[in-house]
Amino acid sequence: MADGFVLLLGGYVFRGILEGDFSLIERTAKVVKDLSKDRKLAIVTGGSDTARRYIEAVGSVGGSKFLQDWAGILATRLHATVMIAALGENAFPKVIEDYNDAVLAFQLGKIPVSGGMQPGQSTDAVAALMTERLGLKLLVKMTGVDGVYDKDPTRHPDARKIEELSYEDLEHILRDKLYHPGRYELLDALSIKILKRSSISTIILSGDEPEALLDLMSGKKAGSLIRPR
Numbered sequence: 001m002a003d004g005f006v007l008l009l010g011g012y013v014f015r016g017i018l019e020g021d022f023s024l025i026e027r028t029a030k031v032v033k034d035l036s037k038d039r040k041l042a043i044v045t046g047g048s049d050t051a052r053r054y055i056e057a058v059g060s061v062g063g064s065k066f067l068q069d070w071a072g073i074l075a076t077r078l079h080a081t082v083m084i085a086a087l088g089e090n091a092f093p094k095v096i097e098d099y100n101d102a103v104l105a106f107q108l109g110k111i112p113v114s115g116g117m118q119p120g121q122s123t124d125a126v127a128a129l130m131t132e133r134l135g136l137k138l139l140v141k142m143t144g145v146d147g148v149y150d151k152d153p154t155r156h157p158d159a160r161k162i163e164e165l166s167y168e169d170l171e172h173i174l175r176d177k178l179y180h181p182g183r184y185e186l187l188d189a190l191s192i193k194i195l196k197r198s199s200i201s202t203i204i205l206s207g208d209e210p211e212a213l214l215d216l217m218s219g220k221k222a223g224s225l226i227r228p229r
Helices: 023-035 048-060 065-090 099-107 123-133 167-175 189-197 212-217
Strands: 005-009 041-045 138-143 164-166 201-206 224-227
Touching: 005 123, 023 041, 023 065, 023 212, 041 065, 041 099, 041 123, 048 065, 099 123, 123 138, 123 189, 138 212, 164 167, 167 189, 167 224, 201 212
Parallel strands: 005 041, 005 138, 138 201, 164 224
Antiparallel strands: 201 224
């Protein structure tokens, strides 16, 4: 893990913005700054509820699917802008809109921060492609749960956390439709395809506990590891 990784910050991490609570963003930025002292990393920010609200608004007033996707992308880029501000001089000063610009940021010793890239593609897929382009072998996603469960933990109190599984295992779980869109976010089909083809591992962590990243990078177990076969 010392070679670097891509950190996918789900929109869940930014949910306090509309209520004026920036503490989670500040905690996450502090952890990222600490980790960037001895390893390279890139960040992709999701949109979650904020993006969905704008997507719904655009669709409700007659906007096309393309415009709905674009609204979601802009929401993710707003979150990226907030993270760039929180990271200060550690971050590349502009939201990354091209994968090759992320390579340039790496060469300059800065943290590239991006949101969505193009309509029809989730930030899961962006993070997978970013990991691939930067030649890294680990993607860490911080979202609304602390790992992968055998069924939706928000609906089933007896759900069992799975500490390690393959992408094939994950696909089986998702295929059984035990998770509900918008309620329990893991990885989408396109991102899984990209991660599998380049043998990239993924770790799912809780967005509420950014400090778990420090434990993870020090070799301790945290979250759920999804590994290639």
